Amino acid sequence: MEDAFGLSSEFVGLRNFTDVLEDPEYVSTVLFTLFFSVMVTLFSLSLALLLAVQVNEVLTGAGVYKTFLMWAYAIAPPAAGLVGSLLFSPLMGDLYNGINALGFDFNHTRDGSDAIFVVVLISVWKQLSINFIFFLSGLQGIPASVQEAARIDCPGSIKRFWTVTFPLLAPTTFFLLVINTTYAFFETFGVIDLTTRGGPAGSTTTLVYKIYQDGFLGADLGGSAAQSVILMLFVICLTIIQFRYVDKKVHY
Amino acid sequence: MNIRKLIVFAGLSVSSFAASIAQGATELTLWHAMGGRNGEVVEILVDRFNQSQDEYRLTAVNKGGYEDTMTAGIAAFRARKAPHIIQVFDAGAATVINAKGAVYPVQDLLEDNGIAFDSNDYIPGVRHFYADSAGKMIGMPFNSSTPLLYFNKEALAKAGVTPPKTWEEFEQAAPKLKAAGYLALAQSHSPWIFSENFHSRHNLPMATGNNGYDSTDVKILYNNDALKMHWGKVKEWMDDGYYGYYGRAWGDNQDAFTKGQVAMWLGSSGSFGNLQKTADFEFGTTYLPYWSSLIEEPKSTFIGGAALFSFTGHDADEYKGIAEFYKFLTQAETQLLWHKETGYVAITNDAYSLAKESGYYQEAPDAEVGMLQLSLAGGEWTKGYRLGYYVQIRESLYKNYEKILSGQTSVDDAFNSIERESNKLLSRFNDTYN
Numbered sequence: 001m002e003d004a005f006g007l008s009s010e011f012v013g014l015r016n017f018t019d020v021l022e023d024p025e026y027v028s029t030v031l032f033t034l035f036f037s038v039m040v041t042l043f044s045l046s047l048a049l050l051l052a053v054q055v056n057e058v059l060t061g062a063g064v065y066k067t068f069l070m071w072a073y074a075i076a077p078p079a080a081g082l083v084g085s086l087l088f089s090p091l092m093g094d095l096y097n098g099i100n101a102l103g104f105d106f107n108h109t110r111d112g113s114d115a116i117f118v119v120v121l122i123s124v125w126k127q128l129s130i131n132f133i134f135f136l137s138g139l140q141g142i143p144a145s146v147q148e149a150a151r152i153d154c155p156g157s158i159k160r161f162w163t164v165t166f167p168l169l170a171p172t173t174f175f176l177l178v179i180n181t182t183y184a185f186f187e188t189f190g191v192i193d194l195t196t197r198g199g200p201a202g203s204t205t206t207l208v209y210k211i212y213q214d215g216f217l218g219a220d221l222g223g224s225a226a227q228s229v230i231l232m233l234f235v236i237c238l239t240i241i242q243f244r245y246v247d248k249k250v251h252y
Numbered sequence: 253m254n255i256r257k258l259i260v261f262a263g264l265s266v267s268s269f270a271a272s273i274a275q276g277a278t279e280l281t282l283w284h285a286m287g288g289r290n291g292e293v294v295e296i297l298v299d300r301f302n303q304s305q306d307e308y309r310l311t312a313v314n315k316g317g318y319e320d321t322m323t324a325g326i327a328a329f330r331a332r333k334a335p336h337i338i339q340v341f342d343a344g345a346a347t348v349i350n351a352k353g354a355v356y357p358v359q360d361l362l363e364d365n366g367i368a369f370d371s372n373d374y375i376p377g378v379r380h381f382y383a384d385s386a387g388k389m390i391g392m393p394f395n396s397s398t399p400l401l402y403f404n405k406e407a408l409a410k411a412g413v414t415p416p417k418t419w420e421e422f423e424q425a426a427p428k429l430k431a432a433g434y435l436a437l438a439q440s441h442s443p444w445i446f447s448e449n450f451h452s453r454h455n456l457p458m459a460t461g462n463n464g465y466d467s468t469d470v471k472i473l474y475n476n477d478a479l480k481m482h483w484g485k486v487k488e489w490m491d492d493g494y495y496g497y498y499g500r501a502w503g504d505n506q507d508a509f510t511k512g513q514v515a516m517w518l519g520s521s522g523s524f525g526n527l528q529k530t531a532d533f534e535f536g537t538t539y540l541p542y543w544s545s546l547i548e549e550p551k552s553t554f555i556g557g558a559a560l561f562s563f564t565g566h567d568a569d570e571y572k573g574i575a576e577f578y579k580f581l582t583q584a585e586t587q588l589l590w591h592k593e594t595g596y597v598a599i600t601n602d603a604y605s606l607a608k609e610s611g612y613y614q615e616a617p618d619a620e621v622g623m624l625q626l627s628l629a630g631g632e633w634t635k636g637y638r639l640g641y642y643v644q645i646r647e648s649l650y651k652n653y654e655k656i657l658s659g660q661t662s663v664d665d666a667f668n669s670i671e672r673e674s675n676k677l678l679s680r681f682n683d684t685y686n
Contacts, residue, residue: 019676023676089504090498090499090504090508091504091507091508091513109497109499109500109504110497110654110657110658111658112660197500197501199499199500199651199654200500200651200658201655213647214644216320216323217319218641218644219322219344219347220641220684222680222684223680
């Protein structure tokens with residue numbers, strides 16, 4: 001344990017770690033982070049894939065579609081967060097008013113699940129473009145001869161997609177899975193900081209955001225450093241799992 | 253301005269800057285967290301100080317919010333590149349003051365440089381918060397504010413109510429305001445207004461060990477019936493449509509008031525300047541309401557805002573410059589300018605007298621409300637608090653209050669968890685700093 005000014009420090013063994021792990025709040029932060037990562041990865045991958053497949057079959061005006069779908073790639077997470085916070089402002093947000101006009105009792109400043117919806121939505125929107133670009137290039141990399149053979153053997157377009165196209169896209173999908181998980185864990189910080197600040201009641205606090213709150217706002221260096229180590233181990237394990245189990249299913 | 257004038261002007265300003273460098277003026281830096289209009293006023297003060305003498309050149313740098321400023325200052329101190337003066341907010345004071353040998357107490361700094369210091373020159377409300385338990389001033393109170401009730405005069409007239417002095421009166425007025433189409437109340441900082449100053453106003457202790465001034469080995473006392481009763485009421489008001497909560501951001505709740513959704517808003521006396529710019533209706537200010545069931549004679553609030561601290565490790569002539577700046581800052585004229593332009597209180601008795609003599613309060617009576625509230629009779633528990641990791645404790649307060657408002661937990665459970673989390677943080681702080 002060290003005071004923030006580095007004037008005195010004391011060796012306390014694993015106390016920083018036990019303090020963190022015994023904290024019920026920390027456990028709920030871990031659970032939220034996992035849930036959040038799964039949601040963001042799942043939705044941004046599936047939506048991007050859907051869009052890429054659709055665009056790939058468009059013949060007229062494909063360039064326009066592509067440009068618009070890639071546009072959001074240039075947006076930094078904090079900018080996305082700012083746009084989101086304005087759209088969902090309880091005083092003047094168009095989306096906020098729109099959802100309430102549809103008859104939902106929506107208030108992300110009070111209701112945890114509404115807040116989670118907001119941060120997931122913005123994070124997915126921000127990540128959609130990059131996934132779209134990769135999927136589209138993956139689709140265009142499938143040889144025309146394979147496509148034609150599949151078309152003859154399998155007339156149903158949906159079945160054809162799942163039996164031929166999707167397996168051929170597997171390397172791209174796996175790469176994006178790893179990238180998106182990392183994105184959800186780390187880069188969504190900007191989105192969360194500008195929309196919910198981890199609230200209400202800690203319901204949108206990810207592991208990274210908690211490290212920032214404790215260390216950078218609260219000057220508790222020992223606790224914050226312990227959390228960083230835990231987070232690092234966490235991500236290492238996750239990546240190992242992905243490479244060991246998912247990678248086996250991918251044909252290059 | 254034509255081109256020739258511009259060239260002459262540019263030449264002059266460059267040469268005057270060069271002259272100040274050539275004379276070897278000592279460079280000083282001030283890191284602060286004042287944004288918007290308040291940040292502009294800091295620049296004005298710094299310019300005036302630089303023009304008033306030529307031995308020192310002070311540069312003010314905005315480092316973002318209060319927490320960011322403190323973190324940047326601590327990091328700079330560790331890297332031996334600390335600013336000469338840094339603004340540290342109320343909740344961070346314990347972190348800075350308890351780091352042994354980090355801070356050069358302002359009273360010593362002034363006296364070592366031949367400038368007399370007497371804490372009786374300062375108004376009562378600011379004497380204790382940034383002092384040690386013996387009364388020695390450690391940080392120079394800078395932007396001292398206190399929570400006030402702002403009310404929309406049109407809205408209150410429409411509903412036919414007067415600004416409430418007590419919460420009991422508020423409960424009478426709220427349904428009428430609702431009938432007139434307003435949410436009765438919002439507020440911008442529940443830890444500060446509905447916890448810390450709630451205790452000061454009702455003269456209740458916040459923590460053991462003399463609110464933390466005497467020791468770091470302390471326990472929180474928030475889990476008490478008075479505060480629990482208050483939060484139970486806040487939840488009821490919200491359910492009845494008398495209380496609006498717009499999330500944790502200060503500005504979102506203030507905007508609800510300036511946009512006319514909310515008739516009354518609890519904010520800071522330091523919000524006055526910004527409100528004058530943004531509100532397009534007549535508004536007034538009055539004291540923070542109290543429960544007449546809890547106290548007959550409500551006590552003063554204590555200051556919020558922040559103070560200026562100087563770290564150890566600079567040169568003697570730099571400290572002399574810092575002392576000169578503090579001297580300039582506490583002059584009545586400087587304080588009056590600061591008070592008028594920002595709404596933060598004037599911290600010295602002289603400045604307060606000057607403000608009264610100048611007729612400022614005749615033209616803007618609302619500007620005096622904060623001063624008057626800080627000058628109310630104090631009690632045993634109105635000095636303030638000095639609690640470690642208080643930034644995280646506020647986080648815990650916010651979190652649990654949000655749970656009360658959303659109906660996730662009962663008031664009792666929320667306060668049990670506030671108590672548990674706060675005491676854990678306080679014990680970590682005690683072990684870290686001792």
